């Protein structure tokens with residue numbers, strides 16, 4: 153997709169002003185800015201709880217919260233402006249809630265292992281500084297990391313600026329998915345909330361106590377650690393692995409009971425028919441993936457009868473459902489030779505990281521997935537002497553998830569917006585940009601822009617019980633807001649037309665958040681030449 157053209161004298165000058173503001177503003181001034189009043193004037197408010205837009209509104213923010221919303225018709229109620237208030241001219245702009253991605257993973261740099269990170273500290277440092285900005289760049293002011301710990305959150309929040317971030321504790325079954333990907337014995341300390349079932353007690357890792365890993369104990373521990381939700385898993389494996397242990401229904405029912413008693417919603421990793429039925433049977437709140445592993449192939453637009461019986465239960469039980477279609481594209485795109493020269497990447501990834509992805513070391517996950525594909529092809533055609541390492545053909549699972557998503561959108565199911573960025577150690581799920589790509593996949597699948605807007609704001613906030621804080625533009629809520637050039641209920645292009653990102657009342661210019669300042673400098677040069 154080409155860049156938005158922003159030629160013309162006015163755009164060039166304002167862009168320059170924005171950049172110089174960036175250099176002048178310092179973290180020290182930030183506390184002062186927060187105490188100041190912020191007024192967004194003459195703006196069109198678009199918020200999911202409102203049936204229509206509120207035209208020509210003035211929105212006041214003080215100490216990070218929305219304190220007043222007034223229109224000219226109710227001019228008498230408009231609060232008098234405090235001296236020294238920061239004002240933004242909202243004419244021809246839309247003010248919306250900041251977006252929420254209810255499924256991200258923030259511990260790792262996409263496509264980089266821990267060892268590789270240690271071997272390339274400069275690339276890694278620059279990447280870790282940029283990643284929070286890249287989410288903000290595409291309008292995400294709140295993130296839910298579905299598998300983290302207080303230590304992981306502390307590291308993530310040490311960056312500035314950073315979206316508001318919350319976490320779920322990962323209650324994986326001991327040695328099941330995704331713990332199986334971590335080397336022993338380090339996996340046991342990396343997964344403090346793992347579940348241990350009765351039958352595994354004899355094979356306990358050194359130092360582990362089964363009593364600390366019952367559903368009840370795990371929930372108590374993550375709640376005390378500050379988690380706002382629980383992530384658990386039903387996955388027998390993929391890529392040649394099909395025999396991973398999965399939890400019993402009794403274990404997950406106990407987990408759900410304990411979680412609900414503690415006020416925590418439960419997310420289940422489930423992308424197969426068997427797994428989603430398991431989730432519906434055990435009473436989880438959110439199914440954290442689309443339905444793409446089933447035995448039949450759907451017609452282009454319609455799920456199979458087997459899929460439909462699952463989706464009808466999802467609709468009836470009002471279970472949250474995250475399509476995460478981009479997960480499948482993120483695997484396919486590893487095999488697209490042009491992916492790393494996509495002109496959108498320098499907006500969200502430092503050049504040094506993009507270049508590293510192109511090295512043979514940076515291609516490790518591509519080679520691993522290619523090996524899996526070649527391995528299964530070799531097994532299927534043992535007589536062939538040549539097996540090409542080809543791009544995996546995911547057209548059938550993609551058709552399934554799109555058919556399922558379309559069906560749920562038509563039936564007004566509780567779709568949630570979650571990207572699962574990055575869904576694997578793939579560099580083809582770039583932070584921030586991946587969410588914008590997911591929106592395109594959802595549109596493709598028949599979800600409307602208005603449904604995407606609601607899913608990424610109010611529905612996500614409700615799913616993690618943060619709707620008293622965020623998800624709408626209402627008095628009393630935290631001022632996580634976006635100023636956009638287009639109405640996001642009409643077009644998802646609006647999310648690439650972000651003018652300002654406001655986090656807790658702090659106003660960020662979108663251009664400040666881009667990964668490559670040279671990229672914007674060159675755009676400004678072009679604009680200056682055009683003056």
Ligand SMILES: [Zn+2]
Nearest residue numbers: 255298572575
């Ligand atoms: Zn995930």
